[in-house]
Amino acid sequence: MRAGLVQLCGGDDPAANLGPTQALIADAAGAGAQLVLTPECTNIVSADRAHQQAVLRREGDDPTLAALRAQAAQAGIWLLVGSLLLKAEDAGEARLVNRSLLIAPDGRVAARYDKIHMFDAEVATGETYRESAAVRPGDRAVLATADLPGGPLPLGLTICYDLRFPYLYRRLAQAGAMALTVPSAFTVPTGSAHWHVLLRARAIETGCFVLAPAQCGTHAVNTPSERPPRQSYGHSLAVSPWGEILGDGGSDPGLVLVDLDPAQVAEARRRVASVLRDSAVMGP
Numbered sequence: 001m002r003a004g005l006v007q008l009c010g011g012d013d014p015a016a017n018l019g020p021t022q023a024l025i026a027d028a029a030g031a032g033a034q035l036v037l038t039p040e041c042t043n044i045v046s047a048d049r050a051h052q053q054a055v056l057r058r059e060g061d062d063p064t065l066a067a068l069r070a071q072a073a074q075a076g077i078w079l080l081v082g083s084l085l086l087k088a089e090d091a092g093e094a095r096l097v098n099r100s101l102l103i104a105p106d107g108r109v110a111a112r113y114d115k116i117h118m119f120d121a122e123v124a125t126g127e128t129y130r131e132s133a134a135v136r137p138g139d140r141a142v143l144a145t146a147d148l149p150g151g152p153l154p155l156g157l158t159i160c161y162d163l164r165f166p167y168l169y170r171r172l173a174q175a176g177a178m179a180l181t182v183p184s185a186f187t188v189p190t191g192s193a194h195w196h197v198l199l200r201a202r203a204i205e206t207g208c209f210v211l212a213p214a215q216c217g218t219h220a221v222n223t224p225s226e227r228p229p230r231q232s233y234g235h236s237l238a239v240s241p242w243g244e245i246l247g248d249g250g251s252d253p254g255l256v257l258v259d260l261d262p263a264q265v266a267e268a269r270r271r272v273a274s275v276l277r278d279s280a281v282m283g284p
Helices: 014-030 049-055 063-075 160-164 166-174 188-206 263-271
Strands: 002-007 035-037 078-087 096-103 109-114 120-122 128-130 142-148 151-157 179-181 209-212 216-218 231-233 237-239 245-248 254-259
Touching: 002 014, 002 209, 002 237, 014 035, 014 063, 014 254, 063 078, 063 096, 078 142, 096 142, 096 151, 109 142, 109 151, 151 166, 160 188, 166 179, 166 188, 179 188, 188 209, 188 231, 188 237, 237 254, 245 254
Parallel strands: 002 035, 035 078, 151 179, 179 209
Antiparallel strands: 002 254, 078 096, 096 109, 120 128, 142 151, 209 237, 216 231, 237 245
């Protein structure tokens, strides 16, 4: 089975982001990918809260999601929309949701996952991020299955900052995940320091494939802002269950194509037989 990881450099205009996204999805499908994955914040990369509220929609009204559902159905592919920033369905919630959506080949939404762990951090450049101020965290892990021509592929859905919480990935693997999805928009300082090693660690710890499509580059800002344009690390990564890097998207927008053999999951877990066993808690 073949997967295609889409690497984007999105900006703060959802309509402008859609064309490049669809072009790379079409390239992936044309190259034989049966599962295509896009990064976190596929529809918008913006720190301007007022602008977000002005241009974003609820899931049922979101034009990016509608277009991508139609494209998945036309191409007959499974499409993981890594995440969309959306307004919450309940009118009393002012915060957004950061939502990953798995689209089936008939265009229906097969699964949804709202990012659990919020990026509240100060990075090495002195930039401060408080995602929790604008985004409502999710409250449940999600395991979903893509029924690919080569067989079913159970996916553990996560987003970006979740990567720093290994217990989530362990639980997803114990629940049956064979591949873990980590669509992201990592900052450059944290990405250059931790991206590769954390993704490889999550693969090794669980014996799962890890598929991590990413945002890259300097993101376009069309609305006035006191902050400099955000920069994302890129390097969309596919990792084998043994921790080998199968594909790396580098620093520019583009596409990573990888072939996945589910038998490698069983083999990796056989070679490290205790990988998914709960360890006994040591006493004093």
